[in-house]
Each structure stands twice: as structure tokens, then as C-alpha cells.
Amino acid sequence: MKKIVDLLRENARLTNEQLAVISGITEEEVSKEIKRLEDNGTIIGYSAIINEEQLDKNAVTAFIEVKVSPQVECGYDDIARAIARYDEVDTVQLMSGSFDLSVTLRGNNLREVALFVNERLATLDGVLSTTTHFILQRYKEKGVNFAADEADERSLVSP
Amino acid sequence: MMDYEKLLSDTVQDVKFSGIRKFFDIASTVENVISLSVGEPDFKTPWAIRKEAIRTLEKGKTAYTANSGLVQLRRSLSEYIERKTSLKYDPDHEIIVTVGGSEAIDCAFRALCDPGDEVLIPEPSFVCYAPLVKMAGGVPVIIETKLENNFKLTPEEIKEKLTPKTKALVFPYPNNPTGAVMRKDDLEKIAAVIRETDIAVISDEIYSELTYGAERHVSIAEIEGMKERTILINGFSKAFSMTGWRLGYFAAPAPITGQMLKIHQYAIMCSPTVSQYAAVAALMDCDGEVLRMKEEYNARRRFVVKSFNDMGLECFEPEGAFYAFPCIKSTGLTSEEFCKHLLNSKKVAIVPGDAFGASGEGFVRVSYAYSLAHLNTALQRIEEFLKELKI
Numbered sequence A: 001m002k003k004i005v006d007l008l009r010e011n012a013r014l015t016n017e018q019l020a021v022i023s024g025i026t027e028e029e030v031s032k033e034i035k036r037l038e039d040n041g042t043i044i045g046y047s048a049i050i051n052e053e054q055l056d057k058n059a060v061t062a063f064i065e066v067k068v069s070p071q072v073e074c075g076y077d078d079i080a081r082a083i084a085r086y087d088e089v090d091t092v093q094l095m096s097g098s099f100d101l102s103v104t105l106r107g108n109n110l111r112e113v114a115l116f117v118n119e120r121l122a123t124l125d126g127v128l129s130t131t132t133h134f135i136l137q138r139y140k141e142k143g144v145n146f147a148a149d150e151a152d153e154r155s156l157v158s159p
Numbered sequence B: 001m002m003d004y005e006k007l008l009s010d011t012v013q014d015v016k017f018s019g020i021r022k023f024f025d026i027a028s029t030v031e032n033v034i035s036l037s038v039g040e041p042d043f044k045t046p047w048a049i050r051k052e053a054i055r056t057l058e059k060g061k062t063a064y065t066a067n068s069g070l071v072q073l074r075r076s077l078s079e080y081i082e083r084k085t086s087l088k089y090d091p092d093h094e095i096i097v098t099v100g101g102s103e104a105i106d107c108a109f110r111a112l113c114d115p116g117d118e119v120l121i122p123e124p125s126f127v128c129y130a131p132l133v134k135m136a137g138g139v140p141v142i143i144e145t146k147l148e149n150n151f152k153l154t155p156e157e158i159k160e161k162l163t164p165k166t167k168a169l170v171f172p173y174p175n176n177p178t179g180a181v182m183r184k185d186d187l188e189k190i191a192a193v194i195r196e197t198d199i200a201v202i203s204d205e206i207y208s209e210l211t212y213g214a215e216r217h218v219s220i221a222e223i224e225g226m227k228e229r230t231i232l233i234n235g236f237s238k239a240f241s242m243t244g245w246r247l248g249y250f251a252a253p254a255p256i257t258g259q260m261l262k263i264h265q266y267a268i269m270c271s272p273t274v275s276q277y278a279a280v281a282a283l284m285d286c287d288g289e290v291l292r293m294k295e296e297y298n299a300r301r302r303f304v305v306k307s308f309n310d311m312g313l314e315c316f317e318p319e320g321a322f323y324a325f326p327c328i329k330s331t332g333l334t335s336e337e338f339c340k341h342l343l344n345s346k347k348v349a350i351v352p353g354d355a356f357g358a359s360g361e362g363f364v365r366v367s368y369a370y371s372l373a374h375l376n377t378a379l380q381r382i383e384e385f386l387k388e389l390k391i
Helices: A004-010 A016-023 A027-039 A077-084 A110-121 B010-014 B019-027 B047-058 B071-084 B100-112 B129-135 B155-161 B184-194 B254-267 B273-285 B287-310 B335-346 B372-390
Strands: A060-068 A089-094 A101-107 A127-134 B095-098 B118-123 B139-144 B166-171 B200-204 B230-235 B248-251 B364-367
Touching: A004 A016, A004 A027, A016 A027, A016 B287, A060 A110, A077 A089, A077 A101, A101 A110, A110 A127, B010 B129, B019 B335, B047 B273, B071 B095, B071 B248, B071 B273, B095 B100, B095 B254, B100 B129, B100 B166, B100 B200, B100 B230, B100 B248, B100 B254, B118 B129, B118 B155, B129 B139, B139 B155, B155 B184, B248 B254, B287 B372, B335 B364, B335 B372
Parallel strands: B118 B139, B118 B166, B166 B200, B200 B230
Antiparallel strands: A060 A101, A060 A127, A089 A101, B095 B248, B230 B248
8 A cells, every 4th residue: 555655745735535545545544644644743844846946047056065063962953953943944954974964045046145154154153164065957856857757658559 | 563452361351450559540640648548557667677688688698598488587487476376387398488478379379279269258358369369260259248247257158158169268357458357256157167168268367466455366277177278378568567578478288388389489489588587587576666566556546446436437446457447328429439539629548448349338448557647637637528528
């Protein structure tokens, strides 16, 4: 059976009725399962997958590597949460490897992102250095290809 | 001037092109059609299989194999069949690898039929049986299965058509186009009739892996007294998404395979070598992939069947393959009219049920070998079409 969580990951707009039909359980069971996933923090939100550059030609998305000095007792948590509190910031993740925090953020233009990094991110206590990468072109996001689907090479009608 | 009609065999000229092909010709004249007509999986061949094919090519293993197929493949097939059913076939004498299930079907008819011998063919069913029987010199005898029996074959229907000339029964389950399956108790009833005769069963089980529900697919060869008279046909196309690799096989008692091997040997030599090596990987490493694809089909199946019933086209529950076979009689149109109007007004291509035999009239075949998003779009258009019809 396909799991509700997998079906929602692919398309969060399926109605409970559709989810019930597709997964072969009742609508009540679907509601119960979704409530369970929401209550236990497995599903923390629903959002659309947006082609940002289509929405606004000047919009930019940056991925920033942040090196920080961990603090006694709370480690990386305090600084990571401080960054996460900024509305501009999309995602904050603690990484293994050569830097500590990965921060993704969106801005209306290059200058806005640059200002944010210089004035608000780099100046935070505990931030040692930042490396900013701008996204040049998107090809796939959350499992969705930006280019039109590969043509179905199967014949139109076949055995 | 050559008189081609005189030149060419009457038998071959009498055979018609398939109704699927006819509808394809119509559909290809319309632009931007979205299709629900494809009888092959939408999934790519699992990577493990493609990788093995690449490796085979890199190593240059491109010579002919034994006529009956690679030894490793026949051994793997023997194990696979035993794992999936309770049947044991000797890989050295009872299994032969063919170019798709289609070639196995052709070999079976040619091995069984003398001129005038009759072959029972339940319809609606895949389009190749009757033409191949004719070209093998036999006489196709059609059994029309019915919606009220969920398109299952009944023992009475067989009895009605049995004659002293009957040589074989084609047994196409899970069924294309209806999605009907024969469960164990259905098979017992058929076997009870067949055991009293001396006819063979040509069991086309190409969709065996796509059997939905709690019970597994059961081969008619598993029923008592049936293995000795059954030619079990299967292949890699549907279960492993390997249509273009052209690889199938049959398993049967040695006296039968021995004769069929001659046909295969003279007509084909051997199946494509690269495909055969890749198929070994399919049998060894792809259980998970096969299951994943089946679950995906199953989700789509429920969605499609529910959608048709909701829009007022009665659709019995298909328990196998990847087709739904809704009834369109309530529209007052014939299958062909329905499909042509739908194609022209909504640009959705589905196949008229009568392409699969006269008893398919009043139905249409809808393939769900498509993504849920694609199915959703197409089904919405069909619903609009129905609403407009009623005005």
C-alpha cells in the first residue's frame, strides 16, 4: 500500500477522498493518519513548489555556507535558531563537513541578499565566516523537474 | 504488372490488421492527444537490469546463445517460477526463452495445430490469438466472456464449444483488456472440464505479477492434472518494464517443448543475448522494484475505477493487469463512436472494446500505465465529455 505520507509528499493537494481511494483505506482512516502525522510532528506544514524566477525575474535565491563557533552547553542551537528567526531565511540546517550551517534565503534582488548577509548574518555573535552562493538555474525541486517532462516515447496506442 | 493478391497467401491476406492498430492510425491524425491507450508500463526498466545490459556489452558478450536460451537464465527462470508458484520445471528440457511472450504464443499454435484443428479463444482478449491460430492453419473458436461473470471464463462456456477437433484452449489471465483474473476456485472448475478432454491449455500469464488483492496469482498449471497439458507463457515486458527488450519464455512438459523448440530454432535461432543476460539480473535483484511498480499500479487502479463509477460509467473491478474496462452502453454510443467523439472533442485516446473481440462492444479499454497526474487530467476530460453528451 502506498503510504499517505508519500502521497502527500508528491501532491499535498489531494483531498482526503482521493487519498482514501488511491491508498485503499477509508476517509476516516485517512483523516486519522494525517492527524497522527501532524500531531507527532512528522508533517510540519504544507506549501507549494514555486518557480521563483518565473514569479519575479529579479528574485534571487542564495545558499550560504556559515562557519560558527559552537557555544558551551548549547553548541550550535542558539546561533542556528537566531538565524532561523529572520523571515528572509528559508532553511537552516546543521551540516557535517567543512562548514557548519547551511542557510538558504530568498531576496527580491542581489543587493537585498548581499545586504542581509553583510549586515545581519555576518555580524551575528558566533558567526566566523560566510560563503554566499547564488543559484543560477533550477532544474528540479522537491522531485519536480522544471523543464517539461521528457516526452513519452511510447507509441500513442499499443497492445 | 505483378498480381500481388495472387502472389500473396490467401491465409495471410484474410487476416485483418488489429483494431488497436486501426485506432492508432486515427489517433495519430489528431494533434496534442493525451493517451490512455498504451499497453506497456510507463516505468523505465529498473537500473539494475540496464546496468547488467551495459556490462554485457562492455564485455562484448554478443554472440548467439543456446537455442533454448542462456543456461543461467533458464536456471533462474526455473527457480523464479518455483518461487512464484508451486511448479517445478526442468531448466534443461522444459523451459525455452523466446522473443517476447508473443513468439511463445505463435510457437504454441504452430506446434499444436494441424489444418482444421480448433483452438478455443476467450474474448475480449489480446488481439494476437485468432490471427496467429489462422496463420498456423488452425480454426479460432471464440468464447464470449461476459460482464455478469466479471469476464471470467466459465466451465459451461467451454463445454458448449468443445468438439472432437478442439486442440487447445487459450487462457489469457490476468486479462488484457478487461483486467479479469481467474482465482484458484475458478481454475478448479475449468480444470474439471479440461481434465476430461485431451486438449492443451495455452496459459498466457504475461500479467501474472500484476495481480491485486490478498491472493497471489495462481497458474492453471498448478491445479491437479493440469501441468501435463499446460504451456505456461510469460515474459519480462510487463512485470519488469522490459517491453522493448523482447524477452519472454514458455515452460511445458518436455515432449511439447521439444517440438516447439524446432520452430523457435528455425525461425528465431535464439533470443537477444544482451536481453537474456539482463534478464538474469531482473530475476535476481528486482523483487523490490517489481513490488513498488505493482503498488503504484494498484493505487492508480483504485483511482481510475472509482472515477469511472463516479462519472456514471459502470466499471467492474479489474483485479489484474493495468487496464480498466468501463461500460459505455449508457451513452447510447457504440465503442467506436464513443472513442472517436472523445478523441475529436477532448483529445483523449482510449481503445474501443470491440478491438478485442465482438464481445468487447459496449466497453472501452483504459490503460492506467500513466502517472496519477496524467490520469487525473485525462479522466477530467472524459467527465466533461460525458456531461456535454447529456445536454
